[in-house]
Amino acid sequence: MKHLLAIFTLLSFLQLTALAQSKRDSLAIKQAALDYIESQHKPNAAQMERALHPRMVKRTFWKDKATGKDYVRETSTESMVLLAESYNTKGDKFPINPKKEVKFLDISERTASVKLIADEWIDYMHLVKLNGSWKIINVLWQYNDVKQH
Template sequence: MKIKITLIVILLFSLAIKAQDRKLDSTAITSSIHTYIENFFENNFEAMNSSLHPRLAKRGFNPDGSLSEDFPPGKLKELMATKPKFELRHQQNTIDILGVFGNMASARLRTGYPNQRWTEYIHLLKEDGQWKIINVFWEFSPKNN
């Protein structure tokens, strides 16, 4: 009987640790995405880049439906040097974690400017204990949404 109780306690303890790990991962994933989008809008490349994997692939559909050019980190830096700043207090960023498996995760980010909103699907990987964004694909929302 003592062995059964000990096994149950160990099982419950390991489940509690696993749930704690998932919560920590969810918090870190959300934080990485916030770092990316908030600093993108504020034109702070160095802070944004801390959440990006060096092999980032970012692209999406232009408003006319054509596929955009690729935006690796260096190209994002160029873009951010020319676009207007959009302060954090005006941003409306919503993040939904869609799934986590091992060292990979998927999330949906709803974001944009007041007159132009879009959704980004984001893939992240956990490398050296940190969640980094490796893939972003976006599509603009219809104007009436």
């Protein structure tokens, strides 16, 4: 029984190793998340576009000022590319050394989940590997201070 357990453990490890991400994939996933935030630090629409899948949807919760009710607000790739081009043109939206910490939550062969911790907010991102490139396809974000929503 002991030998059977050892063989099963070894086979499970080999299977996980075979499916695990390569160092190249891990770096590409991290770079996509960094391109997303850095394109806002120093306005760069092409850098944002490189990070996002064309059908990416970014969501957050918001509070309607008139009714006080919560709702889900959505942003598209096109809007994010325009934001990257115009959001920080004066260089006053971020600290001199902005926070940009990427934490890997889950990685599989062609999908990944990461958490980007920025200065004022966090972004949970889903990425997909298509045609050899990692792209952000979903983002769910919130301010650290949820009252800002």
